[in-house]
Amino acid sequence: MHQPMDAFTAALRSAGIERRPVAGAAPGHLVLAVPPDRLSTVDRCARAAGFVALPGAPDPAARRYAALDPAAGRFVVVEVPGPPAPGRPARRRGLGVAVLGPDGAGKSTLAQGIAEAFPLPVATVYMGLWQSGDAGPSAGISVRDAAARPFRAWARLLEARSHQRRGRLVVFDRYVYDARLPAEPPWATAKRLYFWFLSRTCPAPDVTLLLDLPGEVAFARKGENGVEASEAARRNFRALEQELGLHVIDATRSPEEVRGAALAVIWAACLARWRVEPVGAPVPAR
Incomplete structure (x- = not known):
């Protein structure tokens, strides 16, 4: 079919x-x-x-x-139109959806929820720039790690493109947009230049979701970075809302409600991709 x-x-x-x-x-x-x-x-x-x-x-x-x-x-x-003409692909490219948010926002939970609830095939690709044990954005710059990160991002992007060519929805758990957050000492100037490049190594996804919640809630969930650092990350992500066209989702709600809000945004993007002429309001997600 x-x-x-x-x-x-x-x-x-x-x-x-x-x-x-x-x-x-x-x-x-x-x-x-x-x-x-x-x-x-x-x-x-x-x-x-x-x-x-x-x-x-x-x-x-x-x-x-x-x-x-x-x-x-x-x-x-x-x-219903007949089958596609010979030589024309029957499957359209799947959408790419990036999920952003501070630690504790529920990015992985949402990515898994979308994969379970979306009625069409879904693939999840982890796009975190900093590996476990790797130098984080607030640490010093390792030349080896710095050189490897763009290649890791490109490799994962190629993996995602392969899924999209098969018509699958790709959910990016994190994205290179994490490098849009402000650089911190030491070597803040060098980091700003490097982060500017790193955050632009991959093209924009079709949809970018931002899970938004107060710093104290994020810290209570994850127990990492502290309340002030979590709130600062939240403010920095929100500052990118207009520039990146982020769809902000209130992540203080239950996982089911967050998933429903995300699916509504994704379905609207799918219908915009598939529709032949302008239609009414998008079909709401379950």
């Missing part, structure tokens, strides 16, 4: 609608049994996938079932 149909089915499911086809539809038509109050949602999902929801009941199967049920509006005919 080619991806537009996968996208259409997934969008319906996220809107709380199960795709229940009616048998006997004419070629190129998909007849759906839909609750009357969800007809506009089906129309929106169809157009986002490149299909056309036809008004009325022009399909013989729809007319036959409509004759048995006066509520003819329950049957929607969706015109």
Whole structure:
């Protein structure tokens, strides 16, 4: 099954609608049994996938079932294009979604939650610049580590691109944007130049999520860096909101609520990628 149909089915499911086809539809038509109050949602999902929801009941199967049920509006005919022409790829490139935030914000938890809840294939790629035991952003600069970091970032980006070419959604746990935070002594001037380069070694992802929470909450969760350092990291990330087009999510909420807010942003980006013409509000995530 080619991806537009996968996208259409997934969008319906996220809107709380199960795709229940009616048998006997004419070629190129998909007849759906839909609750009357969800007809506009089906129309929106169809157009986002490149299909056309036809008004009325022009399909013989729809007319036959409509004759048995006066509520003819329950049957929607969706015109589905044929298979892709030879030589044209059926799968579109998947989106790249970066998750940012201070330590304790729940980045890894959210990345895992998206992978479990998103109805299309998902791959998670860790993009942390500083390895365990590696020199952190507030430590001195090691020439060997400094030279290795861009190559590590590029290697992970190539891994992500491979997943995206297969149509998978890629969730980046952290991103090179971590190097946009202010450099600290020692060697602050040298660090600023290096961080400027490092933060621009990879192209911008399609969507960047920022998990925002007060420093005392982040410290209570993780027990690292101290309250003041956690709050400073929060302020520094928020200062990048306009420049990087960050989608800020309140991370003080439950993991389920944070995941729901993130999925809503991701689905809006997916529909913007798939839609053929401007449509109404994006389909909300579950």
